Amino acid sequence: MKTTNFGSAAEAAALLADDPSMAAKVQQQIAHNALVTALLTMRIGKGLTQEMVAQSMGCDPSKVSRLESGNDRQLKWLDILAYAKALRVDMSVTFDDSGLPAAERIKQCVFRIDDDLKKLAALAQKVGGDDQITREIDRFYKQVLFNFLVRFKQNSEKLSDVIRISAQPPQACLPEPSGPHHPTLAESAPTETTRC
């Protein structure tokens, strides 16, 4: 007996078409609509109608309808900006260069977090010391610090494990030294790191 309940539209499409390759075609369409879907979902989530968005964008509702009925390739940059502005959503573009070293990418994340925390600090100063918002921000700062320390510790421990393993490699697996000596990671790492 065939399954008739599905969690995904792509699977249902493939079964009804009696064509397993149809699932991939539907998935591809879904992927090509990712940005349009995100915009549409935000509009509906905010309880805005196409007319409201059109009014804010200064265009006809039919344009909003067309934009939402298109795919990502048909979107125009300025329309996305205007649509996001109508939803009162800030937009930022992140160029995430996967070729960059991990350290550089982490540094960029830290700078971004720093910017956001500064914004919160500025808000706290603006609303004054006794306000509930300030207390909430203070609580949030502590949460950020706590979450950061927990994750930092976990990752630091993982790193220490790697260093410890390198420091004591199983002797049986090591080939006989021949040629010039190259220091291992453990040898080149600072003593304090290898001790922890």
Place this chain on the structure above:
Amino acid sequence: MTQEQSDWQINTAHASPGRFKKFAGKHAREYASLFANLDKIMGLLAAGQKPGSFQVGFFRSEREGVYRIGQTGVPSAKESRLYVYPDEQNRIMYVLNIGTKEGQAEDINEAHRTARSLKPTIQ
């Protein structure tokens, strides 16, 4: 903590596989688009929206609880419709019928008949 509701499911038990297979063979791009749009609607329902409470160009009520989903983003497309019946209580989206604009009157009637047959079983 509030109890999480179960996910919406898509049910194809009341759809004619022969009809869907024929349509997919004839209008493959439109077929894929219809189901991609069904996926968008499922996403909205999963996010807590109610059918009929939101306005989306390709999702229209055809009365009696039946909705039609249209194709979008397909150049020179054949106007196509996927008929569905959302059962909010059981969080099931029944896929009922598929067709083009030309045959929509009969397709809608058929979808209504199927939806009516489903209603007594939906508690």
